[in-house]
Amino acid sequence: MVLVITQETFDEAVKENINEFGMSTDEAVEDAVKQFESQGVDLSNIIKDLMISKPGDTNTISSTVTELANFVKDKNTVKPEQYREKLEVLKNECDKGLEYRVFAGKEGAYQVIMDVMLKNDVNIELIKDCLKTLVALMTKQPDLLDDKGIQTMINFLDKQKDSEVQRFILKWIKECCVMHELNRQHIFEAAVLDHLKPLLEHASSAMLRDVLAVLRALVLDDDVRVEFGRSHEHARTIASDTLCSITVLLSKFKTDEPLMSDLMLTLSSLLVRNEFCKKVEDAGGLEMIKDVMITFHEKEKLAKQCFKLLKALAGNDEVKTHIIQKDFAPVITSTLNRHKNSVQIAASGLACIAAVTLRSPDNSKALFEAGVPEVIADCMKLHPEDVNVQKNASWAIRNMVSRSRYQNEKFLSFGVEKILQQNLKKFTACEYDIKSALRDLGCDVNLKEEWTGKGGKLTTQAKVK
Template identity: 60%
Template sequence: MVLVINQETFDDAVSENINEFGMEIEEAINDAVKQFEAQGVNLGNIIKDNMRLQVESTQDLKNALSTLRDHTQLKTVISTSELQEQIAIVKRECDKSIPYRVFAAKEGAYNILLQLLTKDAQDDTVIKESLRAFISLMTKQPDLLEDKGVQTIIRLLSQEKDAEVQKLLLKWVKECCIMHEMNRQNIFKADILDHLKLLLKNADSSLIRDVLGVLRTLVLDDDVRVEFGKAHDHARVIASDTLSSITALLTKFEMDELLVSDLLSTISALLVRTEFCQTVEAAGGLDTIKHAIIVFQDKDKLTRQCFKVLKALAGNDEVKIHIIQNGFAPLIISSLDCNKNSSTTATLGLGCIAALTLRCAENSKAFFEAGAPELIYDCMRIHSNDANVQKNASWAIRNMVSRSRYQCEKFLDLGVETILKMNLKKFVNHEFDAKSALRDLGCDVNLKEEWTGSGGLLTTQSKKI
C-alpha cells in the first residue's frame, strides 16, 4: 500500500520548518519534501508550494468570494453583470496557480459556486461563469466534490440543452474524475452514463469529444491512494452500452481528424475483454480504422491512436487474423515508416507489430513481405538510446521469427544482432527482452536460469478423509 499524507500534514511540516528552525520558505518546502520522500511517502497529491500564499496577495480573491457569499445568502442584491464580474475574478485568481485554488477552497469557494448554480439556475450566463470558475477551482483539486456536487452535475446534465453549458459541465466532471477514484465511482453510480449515451446520439462533433473525454476518465486507474479501483468494471459497463455506437461514429465523422483520434483513443480504453474486440469488428470498425490509417497517414498523433487500437484488438485471436486478412500489414508498415522519427510513434508501431504477430505465423509472413524487418531495424538504429523503442523492437523480432525461422537470416543480415547485444549493456532492465530476441534468432546468448531445484526428491503427504 502506498504511503500518503494529506495537504494539512505537509503544510504543518513546512510551517514548523519556518517557525521553529527559521528557514526561508523555499528551504522549508524542500526540506519537508526530502523528509517525507525519505519515509517513502508519495507526494503526488500534495501541493508543495501551498505555503507561498503567506507572502502573496489574495485580497482580490477574498473580496470577490465575500461579495458572492453575501449574494447567495440574500444579504445583498447585485446585478447580473456584477455577479459575472465577481465570478470571473474567482476564476482568474484560481487560474494563477494551485496554491490560489487551495486558498479559494479554504475560503468556501466550492459551496459558494455550488449555491450559485442553484440560486441563479435560470440565468445561463451566470451558470456558464460559475462552471468556468468551478473548472479552475477543481483543477488538480478534485477532493472538493461531495454528494451535493454530484447531484448538481446530474441535475444540470438532465435539464440543460445549451451546448456550451453541457460542454462546461463535462469539463467539470473530467476534472473531478482525474486522480480521484471515489469521485469516479460516485459519479458513475449516479447514472451519468445514461446522460452521456444521449449526448453521443444527438450532439455535434465538438460536444462528442467532451463526452468521450469523460468516458476515458471514468476508466482511469490513477489514484495512488486507492489500492483497488473499479476501472475495469466501469469499462466493461461502458463498453457493453456504447462501444457499437462509438465505433459507428468513426464512419459518420470519418474526415474529422480530432474526433477520429478521440474515438480511437476511447475504443482502445474500453477494450478490456476479448469479446469487445469482436463487437468493434461487427460494427465495421476494421474498415473505418483502415480508412483513418490511410487518410491520416502523415498525422503523427492519429497514427499513434490507430496503432493503439489495433494492438488492443489483437487481444482477440480471431480479430487479430482478420486484421491482417483485411490488408493492414502494408498499411501499418507504411504509416510507421512515415512517422518513424518520433520515438513515441515508433514504440507504439513496434508494439502493434509485436501484438499482431504473437503466435501467428501467417501474420508474421504478411509483415515480413511488407518490409517489416528493414523498418524494425531502422527504428532501432534511429532510436538507439530509447529503451522503450528497443524493448518493443525486441518483442516484434521475437514474435516474427519464433514460428517463422526462415526470417532469421534477413534480420541478421540487417545487423539487428549487434544492436541487441549492445542493448544488453545499455538497458539492464530489458535484458530478458533482448536475450529472447537473440535466442529466437539463433544467436549465442547466455540465458540466466531463474530458479533451480536443490536436487532433493519432492515428497507429498496424503491425508485420509
C-alpha cells in the same frame, strides 16, 4: 515521508523575515522557500507570491469568496453582473496554479460557487460562469466534490438544454474523475452513463469530444490512494452500451481529425474483453481504421492512436487474423516507416506489430513480405536510448521469427544482433525480452535458468490416528 505545511505557516515565516531581519518581500519569500525546502518540505501547494497582509488588507481570493458569500445572503439586491465580475476574478486566481486553487478551496470557494449557481439556476450566462470557475477551481483538486455536486451534475445534464452549459458540465465531471477513484464510482453509480449515451447520437463534434473525455476518465485507474478500483467494471459496462455507437462515429466524422483521434483513443480504453474486439470489427471498425491511416497518413497523433487501437483489437485471435487478411500489412509498414523518427510512434507501432504477429506465422509472413524487418531495425537505430522502443522492438522481432525462422537472416542483415547485445548492457529491466529475441534469431546468448531443484526426493507423510 513528504513534509507539508499550511499557507499560514509559510506566510508567518515570510513576515518574520521582513519584521525581524529587515528583508524585502522578495528576499523574505526566497529565504523562506530555501529554508523549508532544505527541511524536505513540499511547497507545491503553497502560494509563494501571496500578498503579505497589512492591517485592514486581505488577499484577493479570500476577499472575493467573502463577497460572493455576502451576495448569496443578500440575493434580492445583487445584480447578475456583480456575481459574474467576482466569479471572473476568482477564476483568474485559480488559473494561476494549483497552489491558488488549494488556497481557494480552503477558503470555501467550492461551496460558495455552488450556492451562487443553485440560487440563480434560471440565468444561463451566470450558470456558465459558475461552471467555468468550478472547472478552474477543481482541476487537479477533485477532493472538493460532494454529493450535492454530483446530483447537480446529473440534474443539469438532464434539464439544461443549452449546449455550452452541457459542455461545461462534462468538463467539470471529467476533472472530478481524474485521480479520484471514489468520485468516479459515485458519479458512475449516479447513472451518468444514461445521460451520456444520447449525446453520442445527437451531439456536435465539439461536445462529442467532451463526452468521450468523460468516458475515458470513468475508466482510469490513477488514484494511488486506492488499492483496488473499478476501472474494469466501468469499462465493461460502458463498452457493452456504447461500442457500436462510438465505432459508427468513425465513419460519420471521418474528416474530423481531432475527433477521430479521440474516438480511437476511447475505443482502445474500452476494449477490456475479448468479445468487445469482435464487436468493433462487426461494426466495421477495421475498415474505418484503415481509411483513417490512409487518409491522414501524415498525421502523427492519428497514426499513434491507430497503432494503439490495432494492438488492442489484436487481443482477439480472430480479429488479429482479419487485420492482415484486410491487407493491413503494407499500411502498418508504410505508416511506421513514415513516422519512425517519432519516438512515441516508433514505440506504439512496434507494439502493434508484436501484438499482430503473436503466435501467428501467417501474419508474420505478410509483414515480412511488406518489408517490416528493415523498418523495425531503423526504429532501433533511430532511438537507441529509449527503453520502450527497444523493448517493443525485441517483442516484435521475437514474435516475427519465433515460428518463422527463415526470417532470421533478413533481420540479422540489418544489424539487429549488435543492437540487442548492446541493449543487454543498457536495459537490464527488459533483459528477458532482449534475450528471447536473440535466442529466436539463433544468436549466442547466455540464458539464465530461473529455478532449479536441489535434487532431493519429495516425500509426504500421512498422520496415523
